[in-house]
Amino acid sequence: MTVRPAVDTDLAPLVALEAACFGSEAWSEVQVREELAGDRAVLVLEAAGQAAGYASVSVVAGDAELLRIAVRPELRREGMGRALLAAGVAAARERGACRMxxxxxxxxxxxxxxxxxxxxxxxxxxxxxxxxxxxxxxxxEL
Structure with a gap:
């Protein structure tokens, strides 16, 4: 299990994660693309060679906001959400946030x-x- 910054080729796997995790409340492909292209820290958690989860964090004026965090339903309760959250907190700190x-x-x-x-x-x-x-x-507080 590794957490890494998202890249453009993660679009399709992240859209699939959205659908699997949020159903009718999932972000659209356009919204996910905007996350990837924007000024967010978008992190992908890989397990067994595939995207198993992701998180998106925004930092503005010292405040971070966890915008999204998702782990494939069948992989939950294995520490992946905790790993993604920790990586999101670290990314927020690196971007100068004082709180999340x-x-x-x-x-x-x-x-x-x-x-x-x-x-x-x-x-x-x-x-x-x-x-x-x-x-x-x-x-x-961070």
Whole structure:
């Protein structure tokens, strides 16, 4: 298992990851392409020679935001999400961030547990943020 910066040829695997992980809420090919072309830290986790997960981190004025993190459903609970999150935090630090923020579906207990175990704490709740479901805003000082 390795984490590396994404390259243009990762477009198709990342679009497939989006569909597998987020279904009807997946980012489109155009959105993923914009992530790859933008000023984001987009990281790919490879396992067994294929893209098993990815993360996208934005840094603006000292604040980082974890925009997306995804691990193939059949590969979850093997430490890949934790590895991606750690790599995202490191990328944010390298880009000068002092803190990282993220939003997570308030009902996604596994993700909330992962973030809490990695030092994130809830700071706000956004009612109805995810098609009627609440989001927790979590923060970690870097």
């Amino acid at each position: 923020l993220l939003e997570v579906d308030a009902g996604n207990r596994p993700a909330i547990a992962l973030y809490a175990a990695s030092g994130f704490a809830p700071i706000a709740r956004r009612r109805g943020y995810y098609r009627g479901r609440d989001a927790l805003v979590m923060e970690r």
